[in-house]
């Protein structure tokens with residue numbers, strides 16, 4: 379096999395991932411702590427994330443689709459997997475084959491599931507005010523879920539990181555659901571939700587973003603660690619004379635002679651154009667800033683003050699999620715899930 383080294387890598391910290399899961403789990407007043415690993419583990423690599431978290435004791439995993447579930451097989455011993463998008467018209471065969479449970483979210487899905495054979499264990503999603511996926515509370519009252527063998531009864535908070543009144547209303551709606559619908563476990567809280575107190579935690583918590591370094595509640599500051607650091611290699615060094623421009627649109631002009639490093643990173647890698655002007659990183663122990671526009675596969679840095687720089691050196695990009703979200707206008711979720719396939723994901 380031809381060995382081709384990658385000029386772009388995503389350094390991933392096993393210790394930070396595990397430490398984040400343990401901290402989140404420890405917030406639970408008796409509740410189990412699972413993990414949302416949809417969207418390829420928020421871009422980090424779902425299978426790697428699952429195996430590492432399973433090693434730390436996590437047993438309950440959530441993906442969006444059946445294709446995501448299939449990519450995780452075989453599951454580690456004792457682990458359960460739930461498919462959040464439930465059972466669509468084309469999902470019958472995967473649902474019959476893959477050892478995962480659909481999170482049934484509509485009358486149509488329940489009917490499909492029932493036709494596949496009564497009594498098989500499933501999960502269910504109840505809408506308590508978000509109007510995204512889920513059965514309406516009135517439908518439950520009319521017996522929509524009667525006869526189902528429900529393992530996890532879920533609902534999802536629309537505003538856990540923004541609005542306490544809305545969350546409180548969803549909490550009381552979910553408490554009412556718990557009174558009328560029998561399930562092995564009840565589960566409401568995502569990352570931000572599980573920080574809202576023991577009332578929100580029920581039997582099973584489902585954090586996603588905070589596992590991967592997202593800070594979505596003040597309690598997480600200083601407790602949740604950065605997991606992912608993108609690094610890109612210097613492809614070419616050049617000296618740009620004063621008055622000359624760099625990059626598409628000539629948006630940056632050298633105020634004085636400038637040493638410029640062009641690195642192997644661009645918007646096709648998920649380093650979107652909104653980073654232009656704010657992009658920064660570390661090169662051989664020196665802070666460096668990006669200049670000009672982000673190209674599809676390239677980005678320039680001013681390395682005048684970075685000491686001796688050589689072709690092949692690595693720039694480690696600033697990727698503290700709350701900080702970059704503030705600077706770019708992207709959400710912390712977008713910052714991770716857009717990271718492209720050209721990154722070699724490298725766990726350490």
Ligand SMILES: *Cc1c(COP(=O)(O)O)cnc(C)c1O
Pocket residue numbers: 414416462534567568569570584585586587588
């Ligand atoms: C994505 C998702 C989660 C995890 O949410 P975070 O905000 O990333 O913690 C939990 N539950 C459901 C239903 C989700 O779709």
